Amino acid sequence: MTLVHPTLERTTERPARRQTRRAGARSPYPTWFFVPAGVFYLALFVVPTGASFWFALTRWDLYSAEFIGLDNFQQFFREPALVKGFVNTFVYAFLTSGAKVVLGLALAVLLTSQIIARGWLRSVVFFPVLVSTIGVGVMFKVLLDPFDGAVNTVLSWVGVTGPGWLTDPSLALFSVAMVDVWKGVGLATLIYIAGLVAIPQEYYEAARVDGASAWQNFRSITLPLVRPATVTVVLLSLIGGLRSFDLIWTMTRGGPGFSSDVIGSVIYKQYQAGFYGLSTAGNVVLFVVIAVIIFPLSRWLNRKEVPL
Amino acid sequence: MNRTRPLTAGAAAVAAALALTACGGSGDGGGEGTSLSVYIDSSPASVALWDGLKDAYAEENPDVTIEVETHPAGSEGDNLIKTRLATGEMNDLFWYNSGSLFQALNPDQNLVPLGDEDWVDSIDDNFTTVVSTDTDLYGAPVGASFAGAVIYNKTIYADLGLEVPTTWDEYMANNQAIKDAGLVAVAQTYGDTWTSQVPVLGDFYNVEAADPGWAEAYTQGERKYADQPALAGFEHLQEVFDGGFVNEDFASAVYDDAVKMLAEGEAAHYPMLTGNVASSVGENYPDAADDLGVFPLPSSESDDNGLTVWMPNGMYIPKSTEGAQLDAAKEFVAWLVTPDSCAVQAETTDVGGPFVVDGCDLPDDVPALVSDMQPYFDSGDTGLALEFLSPIKGPALEQITVEVGSGIRSAEDGAALYDEDVVKQAQQLGLDW
Numbered sequence: 001m002t003l004v005h006p007t008l009e010r011t012t013e014r015p016a017r018r019q020t021r022r023a024g025a026r027s028p029y030p031t032w033f034f035v036p037a038g039v040f041y042l043a044l045f046v047v048p049t050g051a052s053f054w055f056a057l058t059r060w061d062l063y064s065a066e067f068i069g070l071d072n073f074q075q076f077f078r079e080p081a082l083v084k085g086f087v088n089t090f091v092y093a094f095l096t097s098g099a100k101v102v103l104g105l106a107l108a109v110l111l112t113s114q115i116i117a118r119g120w121l122r123s124v125v126f127f128p129v130l131v132s133t134i135g136v137g138v139m140f141k142v143l144l145d146p147f148d149g150a151v152n153t154v155l156s157w158v159g160v161t162g163p164g165w166l167t168d169p170s171l172a173l174f175s176v177a178m179v180d181v182w183k184g185v186g187l188a189t190l191i192y193i194a195g196l197v198a199i200p201q202e203y204y205e206a207a208r209v210d211g212a213s214a215w216q217n218f219r220s221i222t223l224p225l226v227r228p229a230t231v232t233v234v235l236l237s238l239i240g241g242l243r244s245f246d247l248i249w250t251m252t253r254g255g256p257g258f259s260s261d262v263i264g265s266v267i268y269k270q271y272q273a274g275f276y277g278l279s280t281a282g283n284v285v286l287f288v289v290i291a292v293i294i295f296p297l298s299r300w301l302n303r304k305e306v307p308l
Numbered sequence: 309m310n311r312t313r314p315l316t317a318g319a320a321a322v323a324a325a326l327a328l329t330a331c332g333g334s335g336d337g338g339g340e341g342t343s344l345s346v347y348i349d350s351s352p353a354s355v356a357l358w359d360g361l362k363d364a365y366a367e368e369n370p371d372v373t374i375e376v377e378t379h380p381a382g383s384e385g386d387n388l389i390k391t392r393l394a395t396g397e398m399n400d401l402f403w404y405n406s407g408s409l410f411q412a413l414n415p416d417q418n419l420v421p422l423g424d425e426d427w428v429d430s431i432d433d434n435f436t437t438v439v440s441t442d443t444d445l446y447g448a449p450v451g452a453s454f455a456g457a458v459i460y461n462k463t464i465y466a467d468l469g470l471e472v473p474t475t476w477d478e479y480m481a482n483n484q485a486i487k488d489a490g491l492v493a494v495a496q497t498y499g500d501t502w503t504s505q506v507p508v509l510g511d512f513y514n515v516e517a518a519d520p521g522w523a524e525a526y527t528q529g530e531r532k533y534a535d536q537p538a539l540a541g542f543e544h545l546q547e548v549f550d551g552g553f554v555n556e557d558f559a560s561a562v563y564d565d566a567v568k569m570l571a572e573g574e575a576a577h578y579p580m581l582t583g584n585v586a587s588s589v590g591e592n593y594p595d596a597a598d599d600l601g602v603f604p605l606p607s608s609e610s611d612d613n614g615l616t617v618w619m620p621n622g623m624y625i626p627k628s629t630e631g632a633q634l635d636a637a638k639e640f641v642a643w644l645v646t647p648d649s650c651a652v653q654a655e656t657t658d659v660g661g662p663f664v665v666d667g668c669d670l671p672d673d674v675p676a677l678v679s680d681m682q683p684y685f686d687s688g689d690t691g692l693a694l695e696f697l698s699p700i701k702g703p704a705l706e707q708i709t710v711e712v713g714s715g716i717r718s719a720e721d722g723a724a725l726y727d728e729d730v731v732k733q734a735q736q737l738g739l740d741w
Contacts, residue, residue, distance in 0.1 A: 059735070059736060061736070062394040063394055075731070075732060146559070147560065166560070167559030169716050256498065256710055256711070257707050258707055272383035272386070273732070274390065274412055275733075277736075278732060
């Protein structure tokens with residue numbers, strides 16, 4: 001959870017600050033109205049973020065902190081599980097993000113068309129988003145048990161021997177990613193539905209007059225015009241995927257061995273072991289990595305928005 | 309240096325927030341009697357043990373009330389203990405590991421020294437060293453010692469005409485015979501990753517026997533797991549997997565599954581801690597108590613077998629306990645190391661080994677699991693586990709042993725990776741490797 005704050009805070013902070021400065025000139029409220037919020041923001045976000053940059057440079061055991069320069073960063077990059085963790089993080093983030101875009105759009109197109117029980121189907125798709133991640137993780141861990149799990153039991157009825165979804169080192173990460181998509185696709189669908197509904201019907205009517213096929217409609221009208229929704233889905237799911245931790249920790253604890261370790265779980269294990277300075281250095285690295293990926297991506301995606 | 313100012317302010321703000329939310333641990337007691345709060349882990353055996361101790365103490369000292377508060381076991385508990393000590397919010401007393409985990413609590417700064425108490429002389433030297441720093445002694449033993457060894461099913465051994473192995477080759481031959489009989493030779497439970505470390509940690513007697521002083525040299529960075537004799541533990545793990553001796557569901561099975569397989573005669577061997585097995589068998593399979601025996605993890609070098617022994621948890625008093633509370637706490641600790649207290653402990657839990665207090669004997673009706681260990685203690689063929697001899701323990705050992713034990717990584721690679729892993733611990737301790 002601690003992983004979340006620096007990044008989220010940074011991403012929301014910038015536009016907010018710009019706005020307040022701009023609004024400050026004309027605002028009917030006196031500046032001290034901002035003081036209560038400012039105090040909380042300072043005490044709960046700015047100070048801890050600054051403190052974490054300091055503690056990342058120390059040998060810290062909660063009782064005392066001794067300055068050791070960049071040793072923690074050096075040690076963090078020597079971490080044997082780190083390369084695996086980084087690769088897994090990217091694989092996981094891009095896989096879940098991509099799957100959510102494709103499935104979310106497909107489901108949204110289906111759920112905005114004239115089908116029976118549309119309202120009911122929409123809520124069914126959205127339902128997993130409402131369930132707690134830990135609950136989902138525990139449930140799927142039981143379902144995916146290689147011997148008594150429901151999934152492999154059903155497969156055995158049709159004569160298929162199911163694999164060890166979470167115990168096979170080459171499968172574990174993908175099984176968790178699959179569950180992540182199941183849980184998160186509802187939100188992507190919701191965003192896409194909003195995007196699709198916002199496309200004016202006139203375009204489709206005009207296309208119909210010109211004799212466009214359904215595929216041409218989708219390719220030339222729907223896809224370009226839902227771009228803002230796509231940008232939102234990509235950004236949200238990519239950020240979520242890069243800092244993914246809770247689902248992986250509940251389902252595999254990064255295992256078997258290190259085969260489904262992501263950066264978040266590598267850092268958490270260091271924290272558990274009492275290497276507080278080292279894990280703080282890991283969080284600083286994670287913060288920088290996410291920022292380096294997301295800022296340019298967000299710029300680039302938003303610049304290419306199609307004006308309506 | 310200017311930078312540290314706002315940081316301390318921030319830390320103070322955080323500490324204040326913690327203080328607001330933390331539930332007051334230490335009860336003041338008020339006028340009538342004293343109330344002492346004890347912080348323990350939440351495993352069922354620990355809770356049962358402390359319920360028994362609490363009631364027994366209340367009978368003898370009606371004006372002192374003991375309150376027990378629990379925390380999760382494992383690393384989550386470690387963090388809670390450290391946080392409470394760091395913020396001065398620790399209960400009046402707490403019950404926690406001895407050895408390297410105790411050393412990580414910064415005892416000289418956080419705990420009340422107990423070296424001058426009267427009971428110290430009645431404690432086994434093995435224990436006093438693992439709750440002491442260079443300055444003083446800080447803990448009293450509560451609970452019994454236990455071993456990391458192979459738990460085996462005696463009925464299977466009798467049926468197949470097998471003998472307790474004294475060398476690694478004999479052990480592997482037994483495994484083959486058991487496998488040929490259609491049974492699981494070695495139960496492994498990587499669903500609970502911590503269980504995978506026992507074959508390596510429990511082999512430590514053999515390491516120290518082959519190379520006396522290994523632990524000390526290891527702390528200095530002069531010995532490595534990638535070299536013999538320590539590498540043998542990893543190699544054995546791999547050999548057991550390569551031989552196909554493990555249960556089919558080793559990757560997802562959990563600790564309880566293995567105890568069940570052993571007790572019901574489906575599996576013959578399980579490398580495990582005797583304390584844990586004694587209490588699970590006592591709770592769930594009392595009929596199997598005489599069916600299960602223990603032998604040390606055999607060595608591939610020699611047939612001098614010996615048990616790798618773990619010391620019980622210690623009882624500690626944090627510096628935040630003061631005045632009348634401190635006196636009452638010290639009195640309670642003194643009672644905990646009396647034969648009366650040991651009798652209660654033996655009654656409420658199924659101990660997995662001898663006590664470390666003079667005058668505390670095991671009851672006559674101990675299960676075979678424990679009586680099998682006694683000869684090794686009598687002849688002195690026991691050695692402490694590495695965690696009591698060296699502060700160096702890498703956090704990733706259990707992941708690495710899962711990999712080696714599941715054929716994902718070779719023994720040599722695994723041992724070398726673990727040597728990398730412990731460098732972090734050395735750095736945290738400020739050792740210059």
